[in-house]
Amino acid sequence: MVKKIKSQPKQPENANKLQDISELKAKLEAILFCMPEGVSIQVLAHKVNLGFTSTVKGALQDLQQDYVKRGAGLHLLDNGDIWKLRIKDEHTAIVKEAAEPEFEKSVLETLAYIAWRGGSRQCDVVRVRSNKSYTHIKTLIEKGYVESSKSGLSKWLQPTKKFYEYFDMKQGEKLKTPQQFIATVSELPGVIDISYSE
């Protein structure tokens, strides 16, 4: 009689791995939650004591997919090397009061002016926006929303691809004034009346 040897329920190695990955994801999520300005993969790897950034990147991509599947109010934004946990665009309006905008008011005004001109010389921006705009321009260049190139004695400032993607505008499109914006929207089919509210 052949005795059947019952194979013991095998604790799959994958289960441990999965547990590790879910733990790693939880850790990464916690760090990302605390750092609204975003954090690089290197820093994340360092924080979770992992030498391989590829593992961290994989876990981040998994986490990103989790948010998509769950239909969460947040989404994990992969901005090159920087990852950040952000509120979805469609929910921005409801958290307007609770969350601060990413740009300071004065910096945003300078950016708006450059975008309205579709690129401008630095000296013109400074003339209109005062000397403080030197700092604004520096911040905007650092954040990658504006790029500068030499133009005579001054610099030529231009919105970057990142800017157009961020504000969902066409590449090279100039920012419209409120009046122009109302006029454009009014011409759209189905729009009867529109009023611009601040």
Next chain:
Amino acid sequence: MYMAKLKTKTQIEDVEDTRIETPKIESTDQVYDLIFKEDDVTWRTIIIDLAKSGKIDPWDVEISTLAQEYLKIVSKLKETNFRLSGKVISAAALLLRLKADRMGYKEFLQLTHPEEFQEQLDEGDLFDFEGEKRFSKAGLQPRIPGIRKRKVTVFELIDALKQALEVDQRRELRLRDYGRDVIRPVQEIKQTNWVERIQAVFDILRSYVTKFKKTTAEFTDIIPSGSKEDKIWTFTSLLHLANEGKVGLRQEEPFGKIYVDINEEELSKKLKREDIEDAIKPQEIIKEHLPSIKIKSEKVRRNNSGKKNKKSAKTTRKRK
């Protein structure tokens, strides 16, 4: 010696891998002992142990007694021990702070600023006010990490543009208004007839010599009055006369008396207008360095005179 002692202690800790056990405190005297003994006990150890054991009320530790004990030990010490004094000051400060909080700093504020606490009292029915008070008493601020930043919408960007353009327009208007309506201060250049002034001072000197029969006069004797203007005009005139060799000026010590040496021969001569004009020639040179406003006015005058000449030439042509 002390360092060696410390090292040994840490080595033991490494081997045993145990936490440092704080000594248990049975009485207030032990608190003082802990502070004044030269072991590795810090104020943290004291406070933690006090809190843990609960045998001694940390709010009732007598700081004055602590200070007295400290002074006693200091008087006994032959060498300065900064470590001990530092420990005592640190412990005393901490205890004082704890006692101050205990003695009702918040209650004092409630008495002095009741309006600030009124709202809290009103809301007190809705939640655990006492608990909230305890929480705020601990001086902790809730710091819940959250996503504080949000994306900026294109509408906000358009609004920002509106603001930026409005600011620019306001600035332009302000500059334009400034250029048009501003009343700029007019710089007046007072002119004076130097010939007359020098002549007057020269006459004063002449009358002085005839009156007092002295060839040396003090500056204060020849000024018409004590006013600043008179002093300046007289002194400047004297400088011009000295420049022409009519008088001599001397001052024996800085800020001392100014003496005018009068040359009788020169006084007997009549002061010619040409001489005075020669004397004030340097003034003409200074004029060239006057502010641009003066130069401008001269330019304007020249231009105007040029225009006049042209006009007159035209009229003469017409007449012809």
